Amino acid sequence: MSNISLVFDKFKTSGRKALIPYIMAGDPTLAATKKYISALEQAGADIIELGVPFSDPLADGPTIQRAAERAIKQKVTLRKVLKLVSEVRKSTDIPIILMTYYNPVFKFGVSSFVKAAVKAGVDGLIVPDLIPDEADDYIKEARRHKLDTIFLLAPTSTPDRIKKISGASTGFIYYVSITGITGSKLSAGPKMRRTLSSIKRVTNKPVAVGFGISTPEEASSMSGLADGVIVGSAIVKLISQGKDISHFVRALRKAI
Amino acid sequence: MKNTGEKVPDNKGHFGQYGGRFVPETLMPALIELDKAYNKYKKDKNFLAELVLLQKDYIGRQTPLYLAKNLTELIGGAKIYLKREDLCHTGAHKINNAIAQSLLAKKMGKTRIIAETGAGQHGVATATGAALAGLQCEVYMGTDDMKRQSLNVFRMRLLGAKVTGVSIGSKTLKDAINEALRDWTANVHNTHYVLGTAFGPHPYPMMVRDFQSVIGKEARKQILKAEGRLPDCLIACVGGGSNSIGLFYAFLKDKIRMIGVEAGGHGIRSGKHAARFAGGSIGVFQGCKSYLLQDKDGNVLGTHSVSAGLDYASVGPEHCYLRELEKIEYTYATDKEALNAFELLSNTEGIIPALESAHAVAEAVKVASSMPKKSIIIVNLSGRGDKDVEQVAKIKGITL
Numbered sequence: 160m161s162n163i164s165l166v167f168d169k170f171k172t173s174g175r176k177a178l179i180p181y182i183m184a185g186d187p188t189l190a191a192t193k194k195y196i197s198a199l200e201q202a203g204a205d206i207i208e209l210g211v212p213f214s215d216p217l218a219d220g221p222t223i224q225r226a227a228e229r230a231i232k233q234k235v236t237l238r239k240v241l242k243l244v245s246e247v248r249k250s251t252d253i254p255i256i257l258m259t260y261y262n263p264v265f266k267f268g269v270s271s272f273v274k275a276a277v278k279a280g281v282d283g284l285i286v287p288d289l290i291p292d293e294a295d296d297y298i299k300e301a302r303r304h305k306l307d308t309i310f311l312l313a314p315t316s317t318p319d320r321i322k323k324i325s326g327a328s329t330g331f332i333y334y335v336s337i338t339g340i341t342g343s344k345l346s347a348g349p350k351m352r353r354t355l356s357s358i359k360r361v362t363n364k365p366v367a368v369g370f371g372i373s374t375p376e377e378a379s380s381m382s383g384l385a386d387g388v389i390v391g392s393a394i395v396k397l398i399s400q401g402k403d404i405s406h407f408v409r410a411l412r413k414a415i
Numbered sequence: 416m417k418n419t420g421e422k423v424p425d426n427k428g429h430f431g432q433y434g435g436r437f438v439p440e441t442l443m444p445a446l447i448e449l450d451k452a453y454n455k456y457k458k459d460k461n462f463l464a465e466l467v468l469l470q471k472d473y474i475g476r477q478t479p480l481y482l483a484k485n486l487t488e489l490i491g492g493a494k495i496y497l498k499r500e501d502l503c504h505t506g507a508h509k510i511n512n513a514i515a516q517s518l519l520a521k522k523m524g525k526t527r528i529i530a531e532t533g534a535g536q537h538g539v540a541t542a543t544g545a546a547l548a549g550l551q552c553e554v555y556m557g558t559d560d561m562k563r564q565s566l567n568v569f570r571m572r573l574l575g576a577k578v579t580g581v582s583i584g585s586k587t588l589k590d591a592i593n594e595a596l597r598d599w600t601a602n603v604h605n606t607h608y609v610l611g612t613a614f615g616p617h618p619y620p621m622m623v624r625d626f627q628s629v630i631g632k633e634a635r636k637q638i639l640k641a642e643g644r645l646p647d648c649l650i651a652c653v654g655g656g657s658n659s660i661g662l663f664y665a666f667l668k669d670k671i672r673m674i675g676v677e678a679g680g681h682g683i684r685s686g687k688h689a690a691r692f693a694g695g696s697i698g699v700f701q702g703c704k705s706y707l708l709q710d711k712d713g714n715v716l717g718t719h720s721v722s723a724g725l726d727y728a729s730v731g732p733e734h735c736y737l738r739e740l741e742k743i744e745y746t747y748a749t750d751k752e753a754l755n756a757f758e759l760l761s762n763t764e765g766i767i768p769a770l771e772s773a774h775a776v777a778e779a780v781k782v783a784s785s786m787p788k789k790s791i792i793i794v795n796l797s798g799r800g801d802k803d804v805e806q807v808a809k810i811k812g813i814t815l
Contacts, residue, residue: 214714215584215700217593218439218600224583236712261437262699266713288437288699292427313441315603320443338441339601 162254162282163307163330166205167365167386176382176415177331178203179367180408181258181391183210183226185235186398189243195404200253202405203412208285208389211240211259218287220342222392226399237263237272241279248280256309256330258285264297273300283307283330291327298327307331314338314354318361325362331387332364337371342392345371355384375414382415423736428617428703430736436616437699442596445603450618452523457625462522469514470629473547474504476511478630480637480793485763486780493647493786495779497766497796498634498662507769507798508630508658509540513609515626517544520607527551527602530609531595533560533588534723535567536769536798537611542576544609552576555594559586560723567802585717588727592701612655613731616702620731627661634793635665642791648672648782651795652774653745654689654724656731658797667742674782675734676774678720679747687719690747691730692738698729705732721750721810722770724798748777756780757800757807769798770807 160168166177180199184192196207212230216223237259244255257276264272264286276284284306289297291310301308307330312321315338325332336351337343358366368381369389378388390411397404423430436446456462470476478499487495500508513530520528528550532538538554545552554571558580561568571578584590592615599608613623638646649666651659653675663673680688688694691706698707700715708716708728720726737743748756753770756777761767768776772795779794786792800807808815 215589215593217596217701220597221583228583231714236714238712262707262709262715263713265697265699265704266709266711287439288702290436290438290440290443293435293437311440313439313443315441315444317444317447320440324440335439335441337601338603340597343601 161305161307161330163206163256166254167331170386176385177205177367177387178412178415179206179208179387179389180204180394181208181210181389182398183212183223183230183395184240184243185212185230185233186226186395187229188233189235189239192243193247195398196247197251198405199408200251202408204253204408206254206256208256208258208391209240209244211237211257211263213260213263216260218340220340220392222342222396226395237267241275241281244281245279254282255280256283256285257281258287261286261289269297270300273304273306277304277306281306283309285309285311285333287311291323294327309333311335312358314350318357321358321361325358325364328364332358332362332366333389334358334366334368334385335370336368336381339370341370343371345373345377352384375410378411379414388415423733424617424621428621430733431739433705433732433735434617434620434703436702437704438616438702439600441600442603442616445599446616446618452519453618453622456519456522462518466515466518469518474510474514475502476629477633478502480634480641482641483764486760489763490780490783492783492788493790493792495783496638496646496791496793498630498793500630500658500795500797501766501768501772501799505540505543506801507536507540508627508661509537509611510543511629511661512611512623512626512657513537513540513544514547516607516609517541517548517550520550520609521548523607525550525605525607527553527606528609529553529555529595529598529606530611531555531588531591532611533591533726534802535560535564535571536724536802538576538578539567539570539574541609542571542574545576546574553598554578555581555591555598557585557587557591558582560588563723564802589701589715596701612657613660613733614655614701614703614729620703620733623657624660624664624733627657628664630658630661630795631663631665634662638791638793645669645671646791646793647786648674648792650674650676650775650779650782650792652676652725652771652797653730653734654727654771656734658795660731660733662793662795663743673743674778675743675745676778677745677747678722678725678774679749679752680719682749688747689718689720689726689728691728692745693747700729703732705729705735721753722774724769724771725774746778748774752777754807754810757803766796767800767804768796769800770803772797
């Protein structure tokens with residue numbers, strides 16, 4: 160069982176939900192990211208999602224776009240993020256997921272990247288612009304090297320896509336809570352309840368919800384519907400303002 | 416010349432190893448819906464009849480195929496014919512696609528269309544299509560481009576479109592596309608994204624090619640009528656690649672030399688250009704796998720061209736495929752060569768070409784001189800140059 164699966168497995172009986180905070184690697188510096196990772200873990204994060212800066216992040220809203228711009232100005236690259244993970248691994252075993260767009264991975268070489276990521280201590284990958292339909296090689300390599308492939312499901316996904324994406328995902332399935340980009344306004348209505356339960360009918364893999372969750376209250380209402388909650392833009396915003404994130408993350412932890 | 420019998424793209428949009436769909440999952444249902452709708456309506460007699468009527472009475476097709484006698488005599492080589500897309504309503508070939516997609520959006524029951532624009536030509540064409548079809552329209556445009564093309568911004572607003580500035584990234588076309596894709600991600604239920612070139616996720620490269628292929632279909636008939644034979648060479652500029660594939664597509668089965676001309680900017684070695692084939696490598700960007708100007712870490716590089724319509728980091732996937740099959744060759748013209756051609760055509764023929772099209776004219780001048788007099792070249796004059804007059808004056812240091 161993968162490190163990510165172990166987290167969800169452990170919570171199965173307790174009813175506790177996984178808290179998955181997202182931060183952008185290298186925003187404002189790679190050294191700061193190291194400190195933030197340890198702060199997140201101490202504040203109760205179960206899995207860390209680490210963003211890899213990319214020049215054209217088309218699934219992201221303004222908050223994360225600006226964070227990527229800041230990181231790129233620091234010359235942060237996919238290789239440097241892998242190096243960061245291997246350094247962080249000296250002090251923590253917390254599961255780490257990278258969220259990276261596909262082109263940096265493609266340019267790196269899918270096979271060499273998967274090997275390098277596993278070697279650095281990465282547990283899973285989210286590639287928002289890679290759908291299972293285009294991911295045969297990536298899935299094959301990831302399975303061979305035991306790297307979790309977390310694919311995204313959207314409110315617009317049809318039953319056959321739900322089936323396909325659930326099948327291709329390992330670790331957990333990332334349910335995008337809004338029809339939109341990261342950091343948009345959330346609305347947890349009956350439609351979301353219906354979609355999530357239709358996912359649950361197809362698969363027994365854990366489902367984590369993300370995009371647009373910005374308060375402990377929203378995290379709480381989401382946690383009633385899913386196995387995990389992902390919070391990104393709200394934390395990235397605090398970092399961009401130079402504010403403390405521990406207090407907010409602890410409040411999220413309490414709420415779910 | 417290699418030849419493969421396979422039909423491209425396949426049902427997932429692959430042109431050999433290129434193309435495909437690299438988008439957030441949220442967009443997949445919309446792309447599948449669009450693919451289905453397009454495949455249905457492209458065989459629908461009513462839709463096609465409506466489109467043909469609009470092409471004729473609204474766009475002003477067919478556009479002339481004009482023998483540029485003065486230019487031909489001046490060069491002293493091959494006969495140079497110009498396919499006059501500059502005479503289309505709104506001044507460029509962009510309208511062929513924008514009108515067809517607006518009509519399709521309406522058939523699909525969408526109430527709103529969105530578009531990206533660089534120089535503003537596709538934005539104006541889409542705003543025009545929206546006004547005609549009675550749809551709401553929002554156009555995304557980089558704030559730097561808005562400054563450079565303020566006239567087109569006003570034209571779009573005059574046509575009833577909302578123009579939204581994009582002030583992130585390089586503040587140009589690629590950022591406008593990101594923002595249009597983000598808008599579409601959030602509003603897929605009522606919105607159709609009118610992508611302006613033969614690029615992006617499937618079915619766009621195929622659909623835009625089909626809507627633009629009217630250019631080559633007409634040119635083929637016209638040259639057969641005028642000369643009793645097919646031409647020896649076709650030349651078109653390549654930004655995203657819609658006017659070029661539009662001209663070339665009807666001739667792909669013929670053994671004709673075809674040349675796509677990219678923007679050489681200040682030259683390849685300067686790094687300030689948009690010549691994806693001369694200076695790029697394979698990558699995945701804005702929905703498809705194609706040639707891309709990128710750094711060693713896979714970040715997309717800034718581009719430069721005097722012509723905003725060619726100033727883009729990637730190129731339509733079918734072009735990569737046809738280049739690999741050696742059906743089309745690709746070269747580039749620098750800013751300077753394009754500016755010279757811009758003035759040359761204005762002086763000799765009384766036709767002011769768009770700076771984009773001037774890249775094709777520059778190549779035609781080079782190629783024609785080394786060809787015998789009985790040979791024939793067709794150049795796609797994809798747009799008129801009125802939009803560029805101010806900029807050219809500025810470059811020449813003339814205050815208007």
